[in-house]
Structure formats: C-alpha cells, structure tokens
Amino acid sequence: MDEWLLIAAMSVLTFTPRYLPFGLAGKVKIPPFLERALTFVPIAVLTSIITQSSLIREGEMALNLGNHHLLAVLAAFVTALISRRLFVIVTVGLITFLVAKWLL
Amino acid sequence: MMGTKSKSQLFLQGAVDSSPLILAAIPFGLIFGALAITTGLSAWATLGMSLFVFAGASQFIAVSLLASAAALPVILLTVFVVNLRHMLYAASLMPQVANLPQRLRLPMAFWLTDETFAVVSNKVARKEDTSGLHWYFLGSALAMYSVWATCTVIGIVMGQQIPDIASWGLDVAMLVGFIGIVVPNLKFRADWACAATAMFSTLITYNWPNQTGLLFSSFLAISVAVLLDRRVKISMEQNHG
Numbered sequence: 653m654d655e656w657l658l659i660a661a662m663s664v665l666t667f668t669p670r671y672l673p674f675g676l677a678g679k680v681k682i683p684p685f686l687e688r689a690l691t692f693v694p695i696a697v698l699t700s701i702i703t704q705s706s707l708i709r710e711g712e713m714a715l716n717l718g719n720h721h722l723l724a725v726l727a728a729f730v731t732a733l734i735s736r737r738l739f740v741i742v743t744v745g746l747i748t749f750l751v752a753k754w755l756l
Numbered sequence: 757m758m759g760t761k762s763k764s765q766l767f768l769q770g771a772v773d774s775s776p777l778i779l780a781a782i783p784f785g786l787i788f789g790a791l792a793i794t795t796g797l798s799a800w801a802t803l804g805m806s807l808f809v810f811a812g813a814s815q816f817i818a819v820s821l822l823a824s825a826a827a828l829p830v831i832l833l834t835v836f837v838v839n840l841r842h843m844l845y846a847a848s849l850m851p852q853v854a855n856l857p858q859r860l861r862l863p864m865a866f867w868l869t870d871e872t873f874a875v876v877s878n879k880v881a882r883k884e885d886t887s888g889l890h891w892y893f894l895g896s897a898l899a900m901y902s903v904w905a906t907c908t909v910i911g912i913v914m915g916q917q918i919p920d921i922a923s924w925g926l927d928v929a930m931l932v933g934f935i936g937i938v939v940p941n942l943k944f945r946a947d948w949a950c951a952a953t954a955m956f957s958t959l960i961t962y963n964w965p966n967q968t969g970l971l972f973s974s975f976l977a978i979s980v981a982v983l984l985d986r987r988v989k990i991s992m993e994q995n996h997g
Contacts, residue, residue: 655801658828662809662818665836671865673846678854682847689982690848692950694877695941696977697841698870698934699954700970705931707955708962721928728932732939738776741939745932753925 717756724749763891770875770895777871778903780933783926784812785904788819789911790921795823799912806908810901811869813838838967841974845873852880852889860890867897870930874937881941950981 682690706725707713714722728745735741761769785806792802797819805815814835821831845868853861876893880886914921942948954977961969 655797656804658818658822658831659801659804659808661828661832662805662814662835665832666809666811666814666839666842667866669836669839669843670846670868671862673843673850674853674861674865674868675858677850677861682850685982685986687851688985689978690844690850691881692946692978692981693844693848693974694874694881695938695947695950696954696974696981697844697970698874698938699951699977700958700973701870702931702934702938703955703958704962704967704970705927707959711963713959713962720925721931724928725931725935728935729939732935736940738933738936741936742776742780742929742932745935746929749925749928749932 717752720749720752720756723752761888763888766888766891767895770892770897771899773879773892774871774875774896774899776936777874777930777933778900780929781812781871781900782903782907783929785907786911786914787921787924787926788812788815789908789913790915790918791816791911792819793912793915795819797822802912803905803908806905810867810904811835811839811842812904813870834967837971840971842868842873844974845870845877848877849873849880852876852886856890864890864893864897867894867901869897869900870934871900872896874934878937878941944985946981946984949984950977953977953980 702725706719706721707715709719709721717723724745727748728741731744732741788806789802792805792815793799797805805818809815809818817834817838818831821834846865853864856864872893875896876889879889879892911921938951942951954973957973957976958969961972963969964972
C-alpha cells in the first residue's frame with residue numbers, strides 16, 4: 653500500500669470534521685439548548701477517554717492493583733479535588749505510576 | 757480591538773497554560789514514532805503523518821491497523837469515526853470563532869487537538885476575558901505541533917534502538933493530564949452526572965468496534981447532563997415563581 657496515499661486520505665478525514673463546525677460558525681444559528689449541551693463536551697469526551705484507557709487494559713476491565721494506569725488516575729483524581737493546578741495533578745499521577753510500577 | 761493583553765502575550769500564555777498537557781503528550785509522540793517504525797512505516801512517512809495528519813489517536817490506530825494488515829478502507833473508516841469527537845470540540849467552540857476570518861479558522865481547525873481544546877475550553881469555562889482567544893489558541897496549538905513533530909523524530913530514532921518502548925505504559929501521562937482538566941470543572945450536579953454517565957457507559961460499551969462506544973457514551977453523558985441542567989433551571993423558576 654502506498655503510505656503517502658494513506659497519509660493524504662487520513663489528512664482529509666481528520667481535517668474535515670475539525671473544520672466543518674468552524675467553517676459554518678456565524679453562518680448557521682445554533683439553538684440555545686444545543687449550545688448549552690456542547691459546553692458538556694469536554695467533561696463527556698475526556699472522561700470517556702480516561703475510562704477507556706485506565707479501567708480497561710488489553711481489552712478487559714481491570715479493577716485491580718496490578719493496573720498501574722488506574723492507580724495513577726485515582727491518585728490524580730484525589731489530587732485534583734484538593735489542588736486545581738494542572739502541573740501538580742500531572743506530577744502526582746506520574747509519580748504514583750512510577751512508584752506502583754517499581755513496587756507492585 | 758484588543759483586550760488588555762497583547763497578541764504575543766496571549767500567544768505565550770496559550771503555550772504556557774498548555775505546557776502540562778504538552779509535557780504529558782511527549783511520551784505519546786515518542787511511542788508513536790517508535791511504534792510506526794517497528795510496524796514498517798518509513799521514517800519519512802512517520803514524520804509526514806505527524807506533520808500532515810496531526811491527530812495522536814488516529815495516528816496510533818492507523819499504525820496498529822497497518823501492523824495487522826487491515827485494508828485501506830477499514831483504516832480510513834476507523835480514523836474518521838475516531839475523529840468525530842473533534843467535530844464535537846469544534847462545534848462547542850463555534851461561538852468563539854464566529855467572528856474570525858476563514859484564514860484564521862482554517863489553521864485553527866487543522867491544529868485542533870484534545871490538548872488544545874482542553875486548555876482553550878477551560879479558559880472559556882472560567883468565563884475569563886476571551887478577546888483575542890485565537891492568539892491563545894494558536895499559541896497552544898503551535899507549541900503542541902512543534903513538540904509533537906520533534907517527539908516523533910526522537911521516537912523514530914528510539915524505535916530503532918529500543919523496540920519494546922511502546923510497552924512501557926508511558927501513555928498514562930495524557931490520562932492524568934485529562935484528569936487535571938476535567939475534575940476542576942466538575943462544579944454542578946449536572947457536571948458530575950455527565951462524568952459519571954460517561955464513565956459507566958464507557959465501561960458497558962468498551963467492546964464496541966472502532967471506538968463507537970466512546971461516541972455513544974459521550975452523547976449519552978451530554979444528554980443526561982442537559983436533562984439535569986434543565987431540571988435545575990425549572991425547579992429554580994418554580995421556587996422563585
């Protein structure tokens with residue numbers, strides 16, 4: 653398969669959904685309830701990504717101490733309830749991951 | 757008309773505010789470069805994908821599907837479905853770009869990633885002054901783009917030296933970064949319900965093909981949040997009426 657053909661097609665398929673709403677902004681009027689609904693997009697999509705990549709490992713649900721990703725995410729969650737600083741939250745999460753990997 | 761901050765200050769602030777998430781994306785870029793090389797993509801095509809596609813999740817999926825010898829239409833359909841979340845991102849920023857010329861909207865759309873969206877939408881959610889928001893957006897996006905390209909190159913070199921680097925689990929950095937964006941924004945009951953629904957629904961739908969579970973769960977979570985949000989408003993109106 654021509655790898656550059658793949659890249660060209662992927663570029664189009666990636667750019668189009670990113671651009672469509674931007675291109676139409678101001679030309680179409682979004683109903684207020686939809687505008688309100690879209691404010692929940694970050695929470696909904698990011699939580700789904702976090703869940704997918706931390707609670708599910710190698711295609712299975714993994715609720716155990718051997719799941720270092722889950723431990724790191726839980727530590728980051730607790731930290732985020734106390735501190736709102738992104739840098740602090742990321743650091744605690746990463747340290748937890750490394751310690752868990754090293755100890756468990 | 758400009759706000760209180762100059763273009764370059766906003767540009768820089770966008771890059772600085774994104775730095776924790778960009779640092780968290782570094783392992784991803786490294787792993788992508790290493791993985792792509794070990795699955796047989798040429799070094800130039802690996803870099804080309806990071807420069808012209810610039811979408812972490814899609815790039816990973818394309819490379820892993822290539823490794824499993826999937827047909828081109830299957831790869832492209834999967835990439836498209838995975839990218840649909842960007843359409844939600846762009847739609848939620850429509851009010852912020854409505855007054856910008858298309859020559860700004862085009863590069864902004866090209867550089868719209870999970871990271872830049874997370875940081876920009878966070879600024880919007882804090883109800884700060886958002887005049888010149890596109891400079892903030894572009895600062896975040898260009899920082900992300902240059903780091904992503906650089907890490908891809910380093911990853912290509914590392915992949916040739918350390919073939920098993922992809923199994924180290926370094927992708928955890930992005931997850932804790934997203935926690936740092938989501939949790940401080942959980943303020944009202946509707947926000948918590950949104951997150952809880954997204955989580956439980958993802959657990960139930962995780963084995964759906966092509967990440968359709970992610971899209972379904974996102975829509976379900978947004979719907980639940982809107983219903984609760986409205987109920988709050990209606991009950992408040994009744995209390996005051």
